[in-house]
Amino acid sequence: MPWKEQVAFVTGASQGIGEACARVLAGAGASVVLxxxxxxxxxxxxxEINLQRPGAALALAMDVTREEQIQEAFRRALDQFGKIDILxxxxxxxxxxxxxxxxxxxxxxxxxxxxxxxxxxxxxVLPGMVRRRYGRIINxxxxxxxxxxxGQANYVASKAGLIGLTRAVAxxxxxxxxxxxxxxxxxxxxxMTAGMTPEAREKLASRIPLGRLGQVLDVAHAVKFLASEEAxxxxxxxxxxxxxxxx
Numbered sequence: 001m002p003w004k005e006q007v008a009f010v011t012g013a014s015q016g017i018g019e020a021c022a023r024v025l026a027g028a029g030a031s032v033v034l035x036x037x038x039x040x041x042x043x044x045x046x047x048e049i050n051l052q053r054p055g056a057a058l059a060l061a062m063d064v065t066r067e068e069q070i071q072e073a074f075r076r077a078l079d080q081f082g083k084i085d086i087l088x089x090x091x092x093x094x095x096x097x098x099x100x101x102x103x104x105x106x107x108x109x110x111x112x113x114x115x116x117x118x119x120x121x122x123x124x125v126l127p128g129m130v131r132r133r134y135g136r137i138i139n140x141x142x143x144x145x146x147x148x149x150x151g152q153a154n155y156v157a158s159k160a161g162l163i164g165l166t167r168a169v170a171x172x173x174x175x176x177x178x179x180x181x182x183x184x185x186x187x188x189x190x191x192m193t194a195g196m197t198p199e200a201r202e203k204l205a206s207r208i209p210l211g212r213l214g215q216v217l218d219v220a221h222a223v224k225f226l227a228s229e230e231a232x233x234x235x236x237x238x239x240x241x242x243x244x245x246x247x
Contacts, residue, residue: 001085001134001229002029003025003028003029003030004029004030006029006030006031006085006086006227007030007031007032007033007077007081007082007083007084007085007086008022008025008030008031008032008033008084008085008086008087008088008227009032009033009035009074009077009084009086009087009088009121009125010022010025010032010033010034010035010088010090011035011036011062011064011088011089011090011091011117011121012035012036012064012090012091012092013032013034013035013036013042013045013090014034014036014037014038014041014042014045015036015038015041015190015191016188016190016191016192016216017090017140017185017188017190017216017219017220018036018088018090018091019041019045019216020216020217020219020220021088021090021219021220021223021224022034022045022049022057023045023049023220024217024220024221024223024224025086025088025223025224025227026049026052026053026056026057028224030056030085030086031055031056031057031058031081032049032056032057032058033057033058033060033073033077033080033081033084034046034057034058034059034060035060035061035062035064035073035091036061036062036091037061037062037063039059039060039061042059042060042061043059045057045059046058046059058076058077058080058081060073060076060077061073064091064112064113064117064120064121065109065112065113065116065117067120070117070120070121070124071124074121074124074125078128083128083132084124084125084128084129084135085129085134085135085136086135086136086137086138086227087121087122087125087135087136087137087138088138088140088223088227089117089118089121089122089137089138089139089140089162090140091113091114091117092113092114092140092158093109093110093113093114094110094152094155094192095109095110095154095155096151096152096155097151098150098151099153102153102154106154107153107154109154110154110155110158111154111157111158111161113158114155114158114159114161114162115158115161115162115165118139118162118165119165122137122165122169122180125137126173126178129173129176129178130173130176130178133176133177133178134177134178135173135176135177135178135179136178136179136226136227136231137166137169137178137179137180137181138180138181138182138183138223138226138227139162139163139165139166139180139181139182139183140162140182140183140185140219140223141159141160141162141163141166141182141183141184141238142155142156142159142184142185143184143185143186143187143240143242143245143246144156144159145159145160145162145163145184146160146184146246147245147246159184162182163182163184163238166180166181166182166236166238167180167236170235170236171236174235174236179226179231179232179234179235180235180236181226181231181234181235181236181237181238181239182237182238182239183219183222183223183226183238183239183241184238184239184240184241184242184246185214185218185219185241185242186208186213186214186240186241186242186243186245186246187204187208187213187214187242187245188213188214188215188216188218188219189213189214189215189216190216193213201213207245208242208243208244208245209243209244209245209247210243210244211243212243213243214241214242214243218241219241222239222241225239226239
């Protein structure tokens with residue numbers, strides 16, 4: 001299917017990796033639905049995309065911890081475009097702390113945002129994908145899902161859960177020509193890493209064989225590949241984008 005005939009829905013699209021994914025998919029020719037809580041940022045991004053290709057982007061305010069908002073956003077997306085071919089589950093948060101002192105609220109917030117929301121979004125797109133016998137679902141997990149990370153038990157559990165979700169759903173719907181994969185970024189230059197001291201950044205980069213933090217486009221291009229026709233025989237896979245940190 002040509003990119004110009006496809007519709008992608010990207011969660012957490014107002015900044016960072018989600019914004020980069022939306023830009024790359026739109027640049028390839030797909031129409032994009034931009035969803036996050038920050039409607040102002042989404043609208044600016046949608047305006048940029050629509051200047052190049054009128055009507056190619058739709059901005060929707062959506063809190064992924066609110067099931068009714070997820071349902072409403074997907075309803076509006078389908079009203080606008082009629083279908084969703086690509087789902088990128090990118091929305092995520094951190095709420096760090098040692099597990100011994102971690103409040104239940106911090107655990108629930110991270111699990112609901114990073115894992116439960118992905119399950120809810122997948123449920124929204126599957127009926128249409130199954131009917132059309134086509135779809136690409138890409139979940140953004142993390143290198144820490146495989147390495148672990150002290151002080152992030154909730155985040156690590158949520159990202160590891162995404163890998164399990166990816167593989168389970170991939171097996172359920174492979175016969176319908178729907179692929180489900182995950183991208184596991186390493187340490188990427190985003191708002192989450194912007195506050196690091198130069199010393200901490202240098203120490204972190206020294207752990208990475210390529211000697212640097214990744215860029216959001218490194219992740220976005222991996223997402224684009226998994227969404228493409230060229231990746232049609234790949235499902236249940238975790239694509240590592242981490243500069244060699246996890247080998």
